[in-house]
Amino acid sequence: MKTQVKALIVGGGAVGTSIAYHLARAGWEDVMLIERDELTSGSTWHAAGLLPYFNMSYATTHIHDYSIKFYKTLEEETGLNAGFSVVGNLRMAQSKERMDEYMxxxxxxxxxxxxYEWMTPAQIKERWPLVNTDDLEGAIYHPTDGYINPADVTMAMAKGARQRGVMIERKWQADGFEWKGDHWDVTLTKMVExxxxxxxxxxxxxxxAEHVVTASGNHAQRTARMLGIKMPAIPVEHQFIVTEPDAxxxxxxxxxxxxxxxxxxADAKWYVREERGGWILGPYELNAPARFEYSVPDTFRADLFPLDLERIEEEYMSMIHRIPSTETVGLKDDYNGPICYTPDGNPLVGPAPGLRNMWLAEGFSFGxxxxxxxxxxLAQLMVEGEAEIDMASLDPKRYSSNWMTTEFAARKNEEAYEHVYILHHPDEERPACRPLRTAPAYDRQKARGAQFGFVNGWERPNYFGPLDAPDSFDHDARSFRRGGWWEHxxxxxxxxxxxxxxxxxxxFTKHVVKGPGATxxxxxxxxNKLPKVGRINLTYALTAMGTTRTEYTIVREAENQYYCVSAGAWTEYDADYLRKAAEEKAEEFGYIEIQDVTTQWGVFAIAGPKSRDVLNEVIKDADPATALSNKRFPWLSCREIELGMCPVKAIRVAYTGELGWELHHPIEMQNYLFDLLEKAGEKHGMKLVGARAQNWLRQEKSYRAFGNELGRDATPLEADLPRFVDLDKDFHGKDKLQETGVRSKCCTVLIDGPEDADPWGREVLYTEDGTRVGRLTSGGYSVHFGKSIGMGYVKPDLAVEGTKLKVKMFDTLWDATVTCDSPYDPKNETIRKDG
Known part of the structure; x- marks a missing residue:
């Protein structure tokens, strides 16, 4: 057994063997995989082996698509049949709203x-007469997927890995990880019966090992403790039953x-497939408990939990309703085993927080x-520095160790399990473990009708509903079209x-970067160029491949002190990248101090033509009449001001594209400032505004959003932001940025869509002749133009004002026209308005 390797993979299930195979295929030598028991002895052995395409995530859909195509090639390469039955996948709908979800x-x-294909109830009945279609609206059908034998596909990948030089060692358990500055020392213990x-x-x-990958499945919590990190990968019980043959x-x-x-x-919360003349029923019922919240007992190997038939009675009866011939069929086998989950149902894939060359592949509910x-x-991330798709939505750091706990993960994972088949509204908000992180003004805003969204643990107002509405209003208001929230x-x-x-x-995420090496x-x-003292600039940190890693608003507070503001959903993601980069460059640039001050500063953004009027009511200044004028407080500048008794770091910028300021204030004074501004705003008709309206407004200004238009699969030049890239200086990722060129280009489109719906930012873009040429990354409604609006990427020659396109919504093509950048107030006259 080798004791020095390039990469060590911990875990011998389907995920671990795939990583080993692909690292070797990517050219890495000295790859070793260890498994504490036998290959497939974790959740892999009792998985039902389904291969569903259905996923609302762009990144996860690509991952599933690759898997399904890759598995079909394994027999030719390895000689082992992976047991892939390409029978297709029929997802049925009992309601028009479910069909909206499918569309x-x-x-x-x-x-x-x-x-994919659409099927009517009559077409389903004609093709599969055992299915009761009386109460169906229709279905979406994927003809190219189906089910596979989990053990066979794992063994095929393991053989393919061995053929490429991977060493696979069974009955070795990882019992310690120690970073030695340029490699990991991993203590392995031989396991015996x-x-x-x-x-x-x-x-x-x-x-x-130079690199370590953990794919430890149900043992993720033990792995996390050894690494000194937190990760919300905790198993939940999943039951399925196998019937006797159905005559x-x-x-x-x-x-x-x-x-x-x-x-x-989906409306009955189950899947069913054929199994040797009978059926397998897999329900996603209510009240399935989390298990192994801290560790897996040593006595638990390829074991199962007792079946709880009462818990799945409703789903069992609905199977009989859908396939009436199953009513008299007996039960042959039952399975109730642990399947790892995360709070959002997507796995944790990418670099571990705070650690170098440690990669996580944990929390796979559809492993x-x-x-x-x-x-x-993941092999692309490790070998090349980035993947060809943006993997940020799967990054382990989306759940910050600052607030994520075992209790949170366990309860949210139970919720994720029971939400597998709920209607996945794009405006969905799940209730478990909330509220958790609340700013001081939370109660005041809730009393004024705030309907909150969950952002990195924070409660953030999405919009303000009717004051007399019950707490359930937000749930009732959701829709795949214009829900009850839309008018608000x-x-x-x-x-x-x-x-x-x-x-x-x-x-908002907030960091202070200071010290002799900060500049x-x-x-x-x-x-981008760094701003002068007292000024601000919008800029981007790039990946090594020249794509967009993070967007920052940088305020230069002193010669070597900067206040950096970035997206609220990505605090630990940004902090980890910033700190690791600073550590790497400290010897070259000098001492750099980085402070995460996110929870020290509250932020109110005030915006609109009357925003200066409101602030003039409460500002304390020797000459209050001119304190907020362009001469004393120009656009894209920052000043320390006093609003009543509250000291404020005011930044003259507005994500809405109107005259406005961001008011960064000591968070302990937030309620005072809220009351002050609310009272001052009364005579000016000031309205409380949520994130959804802000999202619409920023699209009218073509302001790109990180996680939508900005990500690790596109450069700032492809985002059409050359004004924020200074090619006269050296910066991280510059060479690759220039090498890449412009493969596709971001643009804004105005859409003549349906009267009852707007795009969500997931829709396909076509030319007028029906050629697919791009996709939307954002969508909404423009109050200025009185129609739908969206932003997205198309071929560069089409990102020209006036280009006629089509956008697909609800399986219909609607007219869309590429408009100018910043179609609302393109000269920024409103933002610069003096007073």
Whole structure:
């Protein structure tokens, strides 16, 4: 057994073997995989082996698509049949709203090139007569997926890995990780059989690895403790049952009937597929408990939990309703095993927070579907520095260790399990473990009708609903079209355009970067010129591949002190990248100090033509009449001001594109400032405004958003932001930025869409002749133009004002026209308004 390797993978399930295979295929030698028991002995062995395409995430859809295509090639390469039954996947709908969900999902599928078909109830019945279609609205059908044997596909990937030089060692457990400055020393313990249990022996070795990948599945919490990090990967019980042969099914197949696709009745919360003349039923019921919140017992190996039939009675009866021939069929087998989850249902894939060359691949609730693609794209991250798709939505640091706890993860994972088949509204907000992080003004805003969204643990107002509405209003208001919230958001957006609005932006991520090396470091770290003292600049930190890693508003507070503001959803993601980069460059640039001050500063954004009037009511200054004038407080500058008794770091910038300021204030004084501004705003008609209205307004200004238009799959030049890139200086990622060129280009489109709906930012863009040419990354409604609006990427020659396109919404093509950049107030006259 080698004791020095390039990469060590911990975990021998489908995910781990795929990573080992793809690292070797990418050219890495000296790759070793260890497994504490036997390959597939974790959740892989009792997985149902389904390969569903359906996922609302762009990145995850690509991952699933790669897996499904890759698994079909394994037999030719390895000689092992992975047991892939390409029977298709039929996802049925009992309501028009469920069909709306499928049509929105189909947009994501289409942007990724995933094939699908629509089926009517009559078409389903004609093709698969055992299915009761009386109460169905229709279905979406994926003809190219199906199900696979989890053990067989894992063994095929393991053989392929071995053929490429990977060493696979069984019965070795990782018991310690120590970073030595340029490699990891991993302590491994030999596991032995004793009385039917697997126990550690006295035999230990240390393996030195330049890179380590953890794919430890149900053992993720033990792994996290050894690494000194937190990760919300905790298993939840998942049951499925296997029936005895169904006489009607056997007869149907004997008479030449084709095998049923994997059937999914989302409204009934289950999947069903054929199994040797019978059926497998897999429900996603309520009240499935989290397990192994701290560790997996040594006695638990390829074991199962007792079945709880009462918990799945409703789903079992609905299977009988959908497939009436199952009513008299007995049960043959049952499974109730742990399946790892995360709070949002997506896995944790990428670099571990605070650690170097430590990679996580944990929390796979659909591990067989995701294994192949995870190996492929994670290998790209490790070998090339970035993947060809933006993996940020799967990054482990989306759950910050500052607030994520075991209790939070366990309860949210239970919620994620029972939400597998709920209607996934784009405006969905899940209630478990909330409120958790609240700014001081939370109660005041809630009393004024605030309907909150969950952002990095924070409660942030999405919009302000009716004051007399019950707490359930937000849930009732959701829709795939214009929900009950839409009119409230429209009124808020109009208030900002015509009067004044106040937005709670406390969730913004905020860092102070200072010290003798701060200026040189930030000049290298970001691609735009640094601002002068007292001024601000918008800039980007790039990846090594020249794509956009983070967007910053940088305020230069002193010669070597900067206040950096970035997206609220990405605090630890930004902090980790910033700190690691500063550590790497400290010797070159000098001492750099980085402070995460996110929770020290609250933020209110005040915006609109009357915003200066409101602030003039409360500002304390020797000459209050001119304190906020262009001469004393120009656009894109920062000043320390006093509003009543509250000291404020005021930044003259507005994400809405109106005259406005961001008011960064000591968070302990937030309620005082809120009351002060609310009273001052009364005579000016000031309205409280949520994030959804702000999202609409920023699209009218073509302001790109990180995680939408800005990400690790596009450069700032492809985002059409050359004014924020200073090619006269050296900066991280510059060479690759220039090498890449402009493969696609961001633009803004105005859309003549349906009267009851707007795009969500997932839709496909076509030319007028029906050629697919791009996709939307943002969408909404423009109160200025009175129609739908969106932003997205198309081929560069089409990102020209006046280009006629089509956008697909609800399976219909609607007219869209590329407009100028910043179609509302393109000369920025409103923002610069003097007073």
């Amino acid at each position: 929105l999902y189909a947009s994501t599928a289409e942007t990724c090139g995933v094939p 004793k009385g039917g249990n697997l126990v550690p022996s006295d035999e230990q070795i240390v393996v030195s 009607e099914l056997v007869k149907y197949r004997q008479e030449g009937g084709e095998e049923h696709p994997v059937l999914r009745d 067989i579907t995701a294994a192949g693609g995870t190996g492929y794209y 958001t429209k009124a808020e957006a109009e208030a900002v355009r015509n009067g004044v609005g106040l937005i709670d932006a406390t969730a 040189a470091f930030l000049d290298w770290f970001t691609c």
